[in-house]
Amino acid sequence: MKIVVQVKLMPEADQAAVLRSTLRTVNEAACWVSTVAFERGVPREYELRKHTYAELKARGLGAQAAQHVIKKTRDAYTTLKANIRAGNLGKPGSKRRTRAESKPVVFRPEAAQPYDDRCLSWQYDVRTVSIWTMAGRLKNVRFACSADALKMLREYRRGESDLIERDGVLYLIATCDIPEKPLNESPSGFVGVDLGIVNIATASTGYRAAGRGLSRHRERQLDLRKKLQAKGTKSAKRLLKKRSRKEARHTANVNHIVSKTIVAAAERTGSGIALEDLTGIRSRVRLRKTQRTSLHSWSFQQLGQYLAYKAKLAGVPLVYVDPAYTSQQCSECHHIERKNRVDQATFACRSCGTVMHADDNASRNIARKGEVVWTAGRESRVPAPA
Numbered sequence: 001m002k003i004v005v006q007v008k009l010m011p012e013a014d015q016a017a018v019l020r021s022t023l024r025t026v027n028e029a030a031c032w033v034s035t036v037a038f039e040r041g042v043p044r045e046y047e048l049r050k051h052t053y054a055e056l057k058a059r060g061l062g063a064q065a066a067q068h069v070i071k072k073t074r075d076a077y078t079t080l081k082a083n084i085r086a087g088n089l090g091k092p093g094s095k096r097r098t099r100a101e102s103k104p105v106v107f108r109p110e111a112a113q114p115y116d117d118r119c120l121s122w123q124y125d126v127r128t129v130s131i132w133t134m135a136g137r138l139k140n141v142r143f144a145c146s147a148d149a150l151k152m153l154r155e156y157r158r159g160e161s162d163l164i165e166r167d168g169v170l171y172l173i174a175t176c177d178i179p180e181k182p183l184n185e186s187p188s189g190f191v192g193v194d195l196g197i198v199n200i201a202t203a204s205t206g207y208r209a210a211g212r213g214l215s216r217h218r219e220r221q222l223d224l225r226k227k228l229q230a231k232g233t234k235s236a237k238r239l240l241k242k243r244s245r246k247e248a249r250h251t252a253n254v255n256h257i258v259s260k261t262i263v264a265a266a267e268r269t270g271s272g273i274a275l276e277d278l279t280g281i282r283s284r285v286r287l288r289k290t291q292r293t294s295l296h297s298w299s300f301q302q303l304g305q306y307l308a309y310k311a312k313l314a315g316v317p318l319v320y321v322d323p324a325y326t327s328q329q330c331s332e333c334h335h336i337e338r339k340n341r342v343d344q345a346t347f348a349c350r351s352c353g354t355v356m357h358a359d360d361n362a363s364r365n366i367a368r369k370g371e372v373v374w375t376a377g378r379e380s381r382v383p384a385p386a
Helices: 013-039 045-058 063-086 095-101 147-156 212-231 234-242 246-269 289-296 300-314 358-380
Strands: 002-010 113-115 120-123 128-133 136-144 157-166 169-177 190-195 199-203 208-210 272-276 318-321 346-348 355-357
Touching: 002 147, 013 045, 013 063, 013 113, 013 128, 013 136, 013 157, 013 169, 045 063, 063 095, 063 113, 147 157, 147 169, 190 246, 190 300, 190 358, 199 246, 199 358, 208 246, 212 234, 212 246, 246 272, 246 300, 272 300, 272 358, 300 318, 318 358, 346 358, 355 358
Parallel strands: 190 272, 272 318
Antiparallel strands: 002 136, 002 169, 113 157, 120 128, 128 136, 157 169, 190 199, 199 208, 346 355
């Protein structure tokens, strides 16, 4: 499985200036290549190279850097085409789709630039890199990362790494190819995971990750943003820019902790994990205006992705189930009734009288559905008798 590891570069002042200048130059060149590609109907990479490679070399780019600029430009158009085909940019004729189709792809000055092993080498023992720039090879550029990340880089780094600037800080994002554990083909059961806003995740094992702390953090960040935006001073704008990714980092950290806990419990007990398929829930659900902020800041997709890749690494089977009636069905007698859900936190079955926390009930229903889906999948793989 491929996982990216992000390391923070800590260059000297003169090194930082050269790296930033290099990023701006290669992205300016990528914008020119994009214009050529757009005018020529986005040809294949080999044909695009014939029209642009000589000019890129004349601009001072090295051979490998020029190849990477052409490739990342062609990849950007491939991504755009895939998004259009998937309907992510709206229907044919919509303003957003028309705008995307009517002009060349533009690269930000600090956008990522790929580096392969010919342009970038790592010295793990002293935590430095040697990297190609427009001013020549920069050596002894220091980087910082955790001990676990360093071990992962040393043992599993493969392929290209991306140089990127974010909020004035330079990073290298390296790809690591980590071996997966063999999949547990005979799980002892399934851990149902109910994702929510009030409780981020509730597992059928009894584990519950409350969302109150995360909601308070988001509210504090929202209030602070409003105050700084109202001030409008230069220092307020600087602080806004500095804090722009704070909420996202905090949310990602919480989701990592929750997913790690759930996957570790499933691996320890030899169980699988069952999740609801919540695709398109934001467009399906209708809420009051006061509730929309909570819905659209709900990071269930990120948590689901973290659970999926951590489960894959651990060899834990993961299945997706239909979310229909998981909150209205009794996990004991399977009676379905809308009135069973008394309020957000309480489930009381009108048939058998079972009373429990609503999220616990939903997680048990998801676990049971997970077993059904897994069994059906196993049966479908059995060859038909001759």
